[in-house]
Amino acid sequence: MSTEGKGEVLCIRRFPVKSMRGEELAAVRVGSEGVVGDRHFAFRDVETGKVVSAKYPAKWGKIFDLPVSWVRAPEESADPVVRLQLPGGAWCRSDDASSAEAFGALFGRKVSLLSSALDKVTLEEYWPDIEGLAHREATTEEKMPPGTFFDAAPIHLVTTATLRTLRDLYPEGLFESRRFRPNFVIALPEGESGFVENRWIGKRIRIGDSVRLQVTMGCGRCVMTTLPQGDLPQDPGILRTAARHNRAEVGVYATVLSEGWVWRGAPVEVEEG
Secondary structure (H helix, E strand, O other), X not given: OOOOOOEEEEEEEEOOXXXXXXXXXXXXXXXXXXXXXXOOEEEEEOOOOOEOOOOOHHHHHHXXXXXXXXXXXXXXXXXXXXXXXXXXXXXXXXXXXXXXXXXXXXXXXXXXXXXOOOOOOEEEEEEOOOOOOOOOOEEEEEEOXXXXXXXXXXXXXXXXXXXXXXXXXXXXOOOOHHHOOOOEEEEOOOOOOOOXXXXXXXXXXXXXXXXXXXEEEXXXXXXXXXXXXXXXXXXXXXXXXXXXXXXXXXXXXXXEEEOXXXXXXXXXXXXXX
C-alpha cells in the first residue's frame, strides 16, 4: 500500500434518474455494475431514440434540477420505483405511464421512461465555446457503455484536494462537489493540493472493508457543470477553469473490482500497481 492517497469518504451520492437531481446517502452498496440504484432510470426521446441528458441544455435542461425520491429503493425491491417532481411541485411515479406524458409536455417532445438500457444508447452533447474542450460551439452524438446509462464508467469520484485547487484558481466560482455529480467525494488531508486523482489513473483504490475500484481515466467535464442548480448560479467559469488547468477533467472514473458497502467516513487507500 502507498502512503499517498489515504483519505476517507466525505460524501456519497447517487442519481436514480439520469440528469435529474441526486440524493446524498449515509451508506450505499456498490455492486459489480456500480453504485446500486445509480442512473437506474433514464428518459428517452421517442423520435430520435437518444437518451435525455442535460448535456444538451437547450433541449433537455429543464430536467436538471428536478428532485427524485425512491418509493421502493433497489436495496429493498427487485422492482424499484421512484417519484419524480415536475416544475410547480407535482409528483409522478415511474410505474405510472402518465409520467412520461407529463415529462414529454415539459420538454415539448414525446419521451419514454426506461429502467434498463439497450445495447446501443447515445445522447446529444452541446460543447460551449470554451478553449481547451474537444469541440467548441458544437453538438455531438456520444455513446454510452452498452447496457448502461453511464457517460463513460460506473463510478465517478473526486477529492477535496481537486476542489480546493479549483477554488484557488477561480475564487469567484462556487466549486461545490454537487456541480460535478460524483458518486464519492474523498476527503484528503488539508495539505494535499493539486489534481491528485491524476496520479491514481491505472491504480486500484480500496474503500472500506471490501470495495476495490480500478481507476481507468480522468473524468472529462461538460456544460452541465456550468448550469444553475439550487442555490448555485450559472457560471461558465467553472468549466473554463477546469479546461484551462486540467484538460477539463474533474475527478476520475473507475470500474468495480470487488463489491461491498461504502459508508460516510469509510477509509480510502490507493494501491500501487
